[in-house]
Amino acid sequence: MSSTTNRSAARRAYGRYAVRRLAQAVAVVLLAYVFTFLVISVLPGDPVSNVLRDPQNNFSEQEIARIVAYYGLDQPIWVQLVEALSRFVVGDLGVSLRSNLPVSGLLADVLPSTLRLAGAALAVALVLAFAIAFGVRNLPAPLARPLRAFPSLFLSVPNFLIGLVLIQWFSFQLGLFLVIDAESLLATFFAAVALGIPVSAQIAEVLIANLDHEARQEYAAVARSRGLGRARLFTAHLLKPSSLPVVTVVALTVGELLGGSLITETIFGRNGVGNLVQRSVATQDLPVLQAVVALAAVVFVVVNLVADLVYPLLDPRVRLDASPARTKEVSA
Amino acid sequence: MAPHDRLTTLLDEPAATALPDVPPVLAVEGLTISYGGTQVVHGVDLAIGRGQSLALIGESGSGKSTIARALLRLLPEGGRADGRAVFEGVDVLALPERRFRPLRGRSIGFVPQDPGASLNPVRTIGAQGLEAAALLDLGSKAERREAVLETLAQVGLDDPRRVAASYPHELSGGMLQRVLIGLAVLPRPALLVADEPTSALDVTIQKRILDLLSDLQADLGNSLLLITHDLAIAAERADALVVLKDGTVHESGATTAVFAAPSSAYARRLHADVPSLNPERYADLRAVGERRHRDADATPARIEVAGLTKTFGRGDDALVAVDDVSFSVPAGTTHALVGESGSGKTTTIRLLVGLETPDGGSVEVAGAPVHQHSRAELREARRHLQLVYQNPFTSLDPLWKVERLVREPLDRYGVGTRAERRDRVREAVASVGLSEELLTRRPAALSGGQRQRVAIARALVLHPDVLVLDEPTSALDVSVQADIVQLLLRLQAERGLTYLFVSHDLALVRQLAHTVSVMRHGKVVESGPVADVFAAPQHDYTRTLLASVPRGAER
Incomplete structure (x- = not known):
């Protein structure tokens, strides 16, 4: 078997795989949207009407009629669903019941803040996790052993507590950043630390377990028999295979980052998606909530899609073009 | 002291590996290895002459691979080696890691047992080859790359460029073992330690790999410590033999002497048990x-x-x-x-x-x-029609006791009463030569041979x-x-x-x-x-x- 035909077959297989995963991702997002729509529809008490009819809200009859017509609330449910879906597909997320502003605009206002926070938190988590893992494998035992306890420690401290402690020390006592100026670089950094620490624990846990596992593999001993030292063994041999599963873990921690950002934003007084959700829940602003659920689904699906697409590129062992019978017989 | 006597006989033997006036490449004296507090190798002596080959023979658990690891100072954590291992005049066991590391690869090469597990699966062969080439003190990266391709050609791989660009899973076991041998001989070590280099390979591939090791030894003049469980391979390939059992040397000397007329009871038994040497035994x-x-x-x-x-x-x-x-x-x-x-x-x-x-x-x-x-x-x-599987270490449910393992087919076919089934189980277990005490044990508490007997009893119980x-x-x-x-x-x-x-x-x-x-x-x-x-x-x-x-x- 020549390697060129092999490689081009592998590339075709990857293309098929990517298309398939992309289609699945789109389907998952649409289904998530349909699901939230149905859940809201079957909820008793028709929250939309509740809001519209609330005397405090002072909607005029014309306004009510306009909104009812816009959402097609006078139509059968499946017509409503089709309309909502067709609006969703072109990016129209509806209008907030509270502020009468387009939901997409409301989201666009708060999304950058949350993305900055979550992205910074992921960076903090990764740096911290790799630093701990490096220390565990390369420091002398008296230092490395206590370092192994760090992930469980990080995991057991709730992130709002870390946030409060960070604010107490670095803002109130050391005056490094102002709580009022929540979007400043340092304030964002400390918020990201608060959010990133528990996430780093999960990544570090997996990384250390993998490093220990890889270090016990025969190839590690054989590499040492070629004269490699501890540090070279770590960087050249152990790090890559141990980091591959981290891709999957990172994709899974996105949910944690999104959920945690709600709490962290409150503590650090940031105006992000969490803040918007909090207000919308309190006021039953359903179009906003539905848009946020859809957004969460999109983020989750996209991150996992990226992870699935990247993994086969990083790990040469993943074969997408193998028929099961062939691998079984030939490799036997 | 018995170990020293043995060393003397080894050195005195005319056909033995070390000539009196030429010091051996490696002389091991009183090598003792323990894990935790448990001693597994007890005072082993051996010596390999320059350019000669010595086979260390033993069954699983004899400590042969442990000795190989100890000589390369690659014992897993908790392992400890005492005694002397004088390589080129230096006791390598006494060296600090910092001083020993330059010897690894450069002076003592290692060929591992399982080629499929011995190369990093996510790095190309070439990248790992460059590590071996780095030991040659060549100037440029291009020269190192050239050296890798040369060695891959030398070990009989047809398309060195393609092999270098491949990942381990893209090559067969025989090709991987050639790669590993190539990487081991690339820095021209004085001693090559090969730990069961063919036990994971097919028989025709085994012969080619052993031929390759012999040819390279003739070309490069290195000494070879061949670790094997197969007396026939050892006798065919080595100048001298050391027979090991339970961490103790039972016999050692020139191959011609040990193989033709084994003096220890264990070596005689080993000789009798090798099928290729005794075709008419049964x-x-x-x-x-x-x-x-x-x-x-x-x-x-x-x-x-x-x-x-x-x-x-x-x-x-x-x-x-x-x-x-x-x-x-x-x-x-x-x-x-x-x-x-x-x-x-x-x-x-x-x-x-x-x-x-x-x-x-x-x-x-x-x-x-x-x-x-x-x-x-x-x-x-x-x-x-009953089937007995290849590997008794994986084919028996580890949570079940022997009695239940053997009885299961009877239960499945609803054979007889409970008492009759119990008798059938005992009969089957007795027929494979196991004692009834073992009925209450789980597979983990049995040896490999006992496990396979249980598997046979299980197959026989339905008659x-x-x-x-x-x-x-x-x-x-x-x-x-x-x-x-x-x-x-x-x-x-x-x-x-x-x-x-x-x-x-x-x-x-x-x-x-x-x-x-x-x-x-x-x-x-x-x-x-x-x-x-x-x-x-x-x-x-x-x-x-x-x-x-x-x-x-x-x-």
Whole structure:
């Protein structure tokens, strides 16, 4: 078997795989949207009407009629669903019941803040996790052993507590950043630390377990028999295979980052998606909530899609073009 | 002190590895290794002369691999080596790691046991080769790359560039072992330590790898410490032998002396247990089946396989795993299916026991077709057809006790009353030579040989006519293998069982089978009575297989 035909077959297989995963991702997002729509529809008490009819809200009859017509609330449910879906597909997320502003605009206002926070938190988590893992494998035992306890420690401290402690020390006592100026670089950094620490624990846990596992593999001993030292063994041999599963873990921690950002934003007084959700829940602003659920689904699906697409590129062992019978017989 | 006496005899031996005036490359004295507090190697002495080869022979648990690791100072955590190991005048055990590390690879090369697990799976061969080339103190990266390609060519890999660009999983086990040998010899070490370099490979590949090691040794003039469980390989390849058991040297000296006239009881036993050195060991027991075979015309065949075909996959990916295979086995005899990995022998037996459906052809066991059956009929047919798997370390449920493991088939077929089943279990366990005390043990508390006896008892408990034996001894030590072979032959002589014996070990086939089919790429290339096929092989492939069997011939 020549390697060129092999490689081009592998590339075709990857293309098929990517298309398939992309289609699945789109389907998952649409289904998530349909699901939230149905859940809201079957909820008793028709929250939309509740809001519209609330005397405090002072909607005029014309306004009510306009909104009812816009959402097609006078139509059968499946017509409503089709309309909502067709609006969703072109990016129209509806209008907030509270502020009468387009939901997409409301989201666009708060999304950058949350993305900055979550992205910074992921960076903090990764740096911290790799630093701990490096220390565990390369420091002398008296230092490395206590370092192994760090992930469980990080995991057991709730992130709002870390946030409060960070604010107490670095803002109130050391005056490094102002709580009022929540979007400043340092304030964002400390918020990201608060959010990133528990996430780093999960990544570090997996990384250390993998490093220990890889270090016990025969190839590690054989590499040492070629004269490699501890540090070279770590960087050249152990790090890559141990980091591959981290891709999957990172994709899974996105949910944690999104959920945690709600709490962290409150503590650090940031105006992000969490803040918007909090207000919308309190006021039953359903179009906003539905848009946020859809957004969460999109983020989750996209991150996992990226992870699935990247993994086969990083790990040469993943074969997408193998028929099961062939691998079984030939490799036997 | 006994160890020192042994060292002296080794050095005094005229054909021994070290000449008196030339100091040995490696001299090990009183090497003791322990894990935790447990000593596993007790005061081992050995010496390897410059350019000579020494084989360290022992079964699993003898400490042979541990010694190899200790010499490279690669013992796992908790391992501790004491004593002296003088390499080129320096006691390597006393060196600090910082001073020893430059010797690794550069002066002492290492060839590992399992090529499939010994290269980093996510790095290319070339990248790992550059690590070995870095030990040569070449100037540029281009020169190092050139050195890697040269060494890959030197170990007989046809397309070095492609190999260097490949990942380990893209190459076969034999190719990977060539790569590993290439990387080990690349820095021109004075001593090469090869830890069972062929035990994970097919027999024809084994011969080529051993030839390669011998050729390189002749070309490069390095010394070789060959660690093996196979006395025949050791005798064929090494100038001197050290026989190890339970961490103690039982015998050592020049190969000619130790091999031809072993003086220790253990070395004699080891010699007797190697199938290739004792083809007629079980002639008496085997003769029972031989007589049945001669009368085969009178009795109908117990297993009749005709035109069996099975294809996996379709289109370009299609692989004909079994291609028009036919054979018949007279009742009470043993038919051997011989072939290397991928020859289709495993698929054939899966078809035979009804685990796969054939694309064409038929299988009849005791006159009844296996495949045109309903589920219930197939179940009934399997009752008379039991399978013993290759690896007793994985084929027994680790949570079950022996009693339940052996009784399970009876429970499944609802045989007899509870008391009758208990008696059948005891009878089966006794027939394979296990004591009743073991009935309450779990597999983890049994040795490999005991486990395989349990697996055989489990197969026998339903009183089947036919046993399909899928490499039943390949995971076991030679001495344990000899016991199992003897047991199988005794059971056949006593009960008239019919065996289909699947193996890659021709010497073993010679010892216990009556007829044989040699398989390659899914086809039977040659078949007939064992004596005829072995004495006058007709097919080239059969000749290659036979030539690959190590015989420990005099050098």
